[in-house]
Amino acid sequence: MFETISGVARLHGVVPATQYACYRMLQQLAIVDVTQLMIQSTDEIAGNVARANTQFRFLEPQEVRAFAQDPTNDLDANLADRLSSGYDHCFGAVCDGQLACYSWFALHSIEARNNSTSGSARSGVSISYPEEYAFRYKGYTHPDYRGRRLYSQTAQVAAAALRDLGVHHVLSTAEWVNFSALRSSYRSGFRDLGRIFLAEIFGKRILRCPDLSEDGIYFDEDASVYDRDQPPSQQQPQQNAVFASV
Numbered sequence: 001m002f003e004t005i006s007g008v009a010r011l012h013g014v015v016p017a018t019q020y021a022c023y024r025m026l027q028q029l030a031i032v033d034v035t036q037l038m039i040q041s042t043d044e045i046a047g048n049v050a051r052a053n054t055q056f057r058f059l060e061p062q063e064v065r066a067f068a069q070d071p072t073n074d075l076d077a078n079l080a081d082r083l084s085s086g087y088d089h090c091f092g093a094v095c096d097g098q099l100a101c102y103s104w105f106a107l108h109s110i111e112a113r114n115n116s117t118s119g120s121a122r123s124g125v126s127i128s129y130p131e132e133y134a135f136r137y138k139g140y141t142h143p144d145y146r147g148r149r150l151y152s153q154t155a156q157v158a159a160a161a162l163r164d165l166g167v168h169h170v171l172s173t174a175e176w177v178n179f180s181a182l183r184s185s186y187r188s189g190f191r192d193l194g195r196i197f198l199a200e201i202f203g204k205r206i207l208r209c210p211d212l213s214e215d216g217i218y219f220d221e222d223a224s225v226y227d228r229d230q231p232p233s234q235q236q237p238q239q240n241a242v243f244a245s246v
Helices: 002-012 014-029 061-067 077-085 150-163 179-187
Strands: 031-041 054-058 088-095 098-107 133-141 169-175 191-201 204-208
Touching (some): 002 179, 088 150
Antiparallel strands (some): 031 169, 088 098, 098 133, 191 204
16 A cells, blocks of 8 residues: 555645545545546537547447457456447547557446445445436556546547437546546546545445435435346336445
8 A cells, every 4th residue: 555655645745645545544444435426518528639540439349348358458348238238338449459448438327336436336326317417437548558648538539429429418436535537537527516425334324425416316225227237128227226236
């Protein structure tokens, strides 16, 4: 952990490094998850980014399975099935045949396990939202392409591509001490909606979220989570899906 803290201090300063260290120590003692909820308007984004030898596009299921064979892509081949359901999209930057960067986008809702910094539904929060929204999750940049602002550029082009599919707002969360992810998100047009505080104390789940019900955005037990294993025509969203992980 010391090396990580030193890296945060080097990139972001002493105060952020101290915040990071204290937060990580707290997480050793209890289930605590604090994330920044952000929104991006696709109508305000211009997607005319150009990079030499780079293709920005939605990936097909067979491509996801092929790229997943390379462990440096940090990609699970099983995620390809989510593309087949029609509720998710994977948008990537492909440089000379190499998957350099990608982000996943969920329509209608996101399960708790896919909105969790630990990858566990227990420490995550499910969210549901109207059809004109999408939720960005699981973003990644290949080690060989980091430090080039490729992630923020990919997010910018993805927003324009999603707009063509009828998506006008993209939601996303990032851990409040993931300063690099937050900076990249702000650079690509995201703005803050508030923080989500989650803790489990003596077996009791405590959650504080921004009130966005007027916009049709619901959290945790109020969210209706869609089953990715069923086609849209047969969909029956799960009501009150606190720990939805389908």
